[in-house]
Amino acid sequence: MKPASFTYVRAVTLDEVLRKLQQWGEEAKVLAGGQSLMPLLNMRLAQPRYIIDVNGLPxxxxxxxxxETQTLTVGALTRHRELLQHPLIEAHAPLLSEAARYVGHLAIRSRGTLGGSVAHADPAAELPLVLTALGGTLIIQSVEGEHSLPIGDFFLGYYMTTLRPDELITAVKIPGLASNSGYAIAEFSRRQGDFALASAAAVVTVDERGTITTAQCAAGGVAPNAITCPTVNESLRGARNPEDFSQAAHQLENFIDPPDDVQASGDYRRHLAVEMMTQAIGLAYARAIGTKEAWA
Ligand SMILES: Cc1cc2nc3c(=O)[nH]c(=O)nc-3n(C[C@H](O)[C@H](O)[C@H](O)COP(=O)(O)OP(=O)(O)OC[C@H]3O[C@@H](n4cnc5c(N)ncnc54)[C@H](O)[C@@H]3O)c2cc1C
Structure with a gap:
């Protein structure tokens, strides 16, 4: 199918985008990488009157x-491919680089953007998942000004967020990883490049004896959005061996209730989520204590 007709505007300044978003409201859509928006337009699931192309806004x-603040700031237009290769991201948020490997295929990674992936809010998307585990914060702008929003407060449900039609995500801030931390993402999909049936991300910090002191775990594909897993995090405090990790990951079972769908039954997704969480915790721990091999 072809999209319904729309007016295309290539914006030159941020101020211009914000004014147009305020003026046109729900009649306008921002075009970033186009990897989710273009299919929606072609299938006529979205029929905006105006497309505002923000590509190239510095x-x-x-x-x-x-x-000073030990914080990484990543522009919303950063392509998935750049996430994979950027030295500052590899140094301070390597989980983001690792997650980008799982997103679609080369062509998609060459166009798709970090901000677009977050705004699209697919329940199985990898980048919102790892930003949730990393404690990322969104920088959101409108003509009224700029504000920060923790990513955990951004998602409202399947493909739904708190973003107003006149707002734009301009960047994402990520706290740098402590040196005694480890990180990992694990996911199961039917074919390489497919969205995951279930995924998990873990960031753990250990003390000098190799005992976990803090954990931030997130699960994807098993709820309307990526979710934090407080009971898993709690259960990991004081853990230091694979049995503890598996036990902690099983806390997820009572915390999620994925529905049956054409891809998989809810029970199967729940099972996969626990497996992926066990793997992610094991690898994050192995990295935190400095071994090369995953424990899981
Ligand atoms: C075949 C295929 C396979 C894919 N596989 C995966 C996968 O495995 N994992 C995965 O996570 N994703 C996957 N994707 C989606 C891909 O990652 C998209 O790039 C991403 O979801 C959207 O990013 P985008 O920059 O292309 O956004 P766009 O398509 O341009 O926009 C998506 C939505 O976000 C809005 N938007 C974009 N940027 C902003 C912003 N800065 N502020 C406010 N609103 C904004 C747009 O208005 C639109 O509503 C796949 C896509 C395709 C086509």
């Missing part, structure tokens, strides 16, 4: 590390 590009 305010939404670039990656920056602040040694």
């Amino acid at each position: 305010e939404m590009t670039g990656v920056d590390w602040s040694p």
